[in-house]
Amino acid sequence: MSHVCLGCGWELARVRALPEARYGLCLVTCPRCDASAVRRPDALVAAYRRWRGVRRSVLALARQGGLMVLFVLGLAGAIAGNVNELLDLRATPLDAVRAVLSADLNSRLRDWILNEGLFGFVLWGALAVAAGVWLTAGLRHLSRSVWLVWAAALLIVSNFEWVAYPMARAFGRAIGDPFTEPMPVDAVVESRLVIWACTIALAGLGIPLGRQWNALYARHQRHRAGRYRARRRRAHQGQMK
Amino acid sequence: MNEQTAAPAHGTLSAPVERRVSTVAGHRLCSSCGFTLLGQPILREPHYAMLIIRCPECGAIAAVQEYPALGRWAARWAALLAAIWLVTLVGATLASAGILFGMSEGMLDAATTLYAEEIARAHDLWYKALPDPKASPVAAYMPAGAIVAPGAFSWIDAAWWKSVDKPAFLRAHGGWFGAMDPAAYWFAWWVVLAGLVIGIFWSVALLAARRTRAMLIAAAIVPLAASFCWLAHQGEAMPWVSGINLAANAAEAQFVPCTASLALAIGALSIAAGIWIGRPLVRLAVRTLLPPPMRLPLAGLWITDGLAPPPIRHRS
Numbered sequence: 001m002s003h004v005c006l007g008c009g010w011e012l013a014r015v016r017a018l019p020e021a022r023y024g025l026c027l028v029t030c031p032r033c034d035a036s037a038v039r040r041p042d043a044l045v046a047a048y049r050r051w052r053g054v055r056r057s058v059l060a061l062a063r064q065g066g067l068m069v070l071f072v073l074g075l076a077g078a079i080a081g082n083v084n085e086l087l088d089l090r091a092t093p094l095d096a097v098r099a100v101l102s103a104d105l106n107s108r109l110r111d112w113i114l115n116e117g118l119f120g121f122v123l124w125g126a127l128a129v130a131a132g133v134w135l136t137a138g139l140r141h142l143s144r145s146v147w148l149v150w151a152a153a154l155l156i157v158s159n160f161e162w163v164a165y166p167m168a169r170a171f172g173r174a175i176g177d178p179f180t181e182p183m184p185v186d187a188v189v190e191s192r193l194v195i196w197a198c199t200i201a202l203a204g205l206g207i208p209l210g211r212q213w214n215a216l217y218a219r220h221q222r223h224r225a226g227r228y229r230a231r232r233r234r235a236h237q238g239q240m241k
Numbered sequence: 242m243n244e245q246t247a248a249p250a251h252g253t254l255s256a257p258v259e260r261r262v263s264t265v266a267g268h269r270l271c272s273s274c275g276f277t278l279l280g281q282p283i284l285r286e287p288h289y290a291m292l293i294i295r296c297p298e299c300g301a302i303a304a305v306q307e308y309p310a311l312g313r314w315a316a317r318w319a320a321l322l323a324a325i326w327l328v329t330l331v332g333a334t335l336a337s338a339g340i341l342f343g344m345s346e347g348m349l350d351a352a353t354t355l356y357a358e359e360i361a362r363a364h365d366l367w368y369k370a371l372p373d374p375k376a377s378p379v380a381a382y383m384p385a386g387a388i389v390a391p392g393a394f395s396w397i398d399a400a401w402w403k404s405v406d407k408p409a410f411l412r413a414h415g416g417w418f419g420a421m422d423p424a425a426y427w428f429a430w431w432v433v434l435a436g437l438v439i440g441i442f443w444s445v446a447l448l449a450a451r452r453t454r455a456m457l458i459a460a461a462i463v464p465l466a467a468s469f470c471w472l473a474h475q476g477e478a479m480p481w482v483s484g485i486n487l488a489a490n491a492a493e494a495q496f497v498p499c500t501a502s503l504a505l506a507i508g509a510l511s512i513a514a515g516i517w518i519g520r521p522l523v524r525l526a527v528r529t530l531l532p533p534p535m536r537l538p539l540a541g542l543w544i545t546d547g548l549a550p551p552p553i554r555h556r557s
Contacts, residue, residue, distance in 0.1 A: 006306070022288055023286075023293070023302040024301075024302070025302060025304055027289065035289075035290070036289035036290075036291060037291065037304070037306055038291070038304040038306060040306060043315040044314065044315055044318060047315075047318075050538070053537070053538035054538040054539065056535070056538070057527075057531060057535045057536070057537075057538045057539050058539075060530075060531055060535055061526065061527060061530055061531055061539075064530035064531065065526060065530060068530065139529075139530070140532075141531075141532040141533060142529065163430070166424070166427040167427050167428075167430050167431065169424060169427065170351050170424040170425070170426075170427035170428035170430075170431070171347070171351075171428065171431060173350065173351045173354055173422070173424045173428075174346075174347035174348070174350040174351040174424075174428055175347070175350075176350070
């Protein structure tokens, strides 16, 4: 890209830009008239870089927004789903734990949890731990109060069946696919709170993983900055020779 | 352009001083801390004789030397991108109207199920009372010997439906709002949701416009969606079959003015609300979900409403 000296019109494209100590800027000094100037990228290149920055931020925002929706709606759905399953089996979370720990092979509840319900429980646990990693590593720029906001959002959204069910039914009716799942109006509040608390506790298991991720990322950033400094030092030494 | 020179005091050695040559008139952010430099003086510094701006917040220096674009390609690309953006916005207007039209059709389907069943039941009574039911065109669609319960998707005799006093039939079943399936009221929440999403999209897409002016887009989308509704419900629902109709189609033809105006009104209000809350909501999302250095490229969301951009460094 062309870079013309504003003092004498000399082509500065092949003159190396060097860091100066006074202002901390990278300056190109014209060999003919001694005028100094910062290197300016071409208008098209500058516009492309601006667009690349916006694209990077928008993609990061979409990724973070998607994860937020996944972790709030997915886990709220898992809480409501587990409560409904236990309600169908006329059991509480404590009954479920007792049934799994017992050696009673004839227990219907134990049989259901270890066969049909296993996939759902594993998915719920993995999602909760992943949410903990995300809250620790993905939102590390926020204070710890983000955990309170997330837990409150989870509790509120998992109690929104009275809105979600009629809306799903109305949508099903509009597209000609009737949604006939009955609304669990008598779902036990205690079960819901216990499963919600278990979700928060499982997310807490993700904190060490998130911290590990943060440490690895910080090390990577330090290495990158070191490599950048070394490259600039080598360039400066090359210019001095 | 403001010209101010800080002259050295008499009797002292003349020290090199910075000379103020102008003021920053556009939006430019400090590359170090993200502080907006609008209104800051542009100085001619004495050491290299360069034009600089000094950030009042962190003291970082920015060189403001700008080179004119000598080639023609920058202007050509700018014109091409502006044209592509304009076409995209026109497409997005049509898509928004299409979504609103689809929502009004969904609300129509959800609203008319019970009323269509009433029509089918009335037709069934009439059909069974006929001296010779086989003479009706519906007979060809009735399975011989089978007992079919009248439902929303039952066939009805078009001539019978034409002879019925439709406003009186609707009044007898409680009028528009009495005969409407309650599912339609729940479906209205989907319309609200879609309208809010459309509004938020437009509040960000029309970043250069004030929110009150961006509201005009709702005024363009709703008539477009209304014209789609009008076009979709012109003529018969199924012109390829003669003499018969579906109970659902008969009910929908009667309910269109009610549900379409209801859905479009709810949609317009939701789009307006989405435009109003869109930018603050997106700013909150950016502040919450992005680390400070990644907020700088999206500073336009703040600058457009006259707000200071968010800090791009972590608070210590």
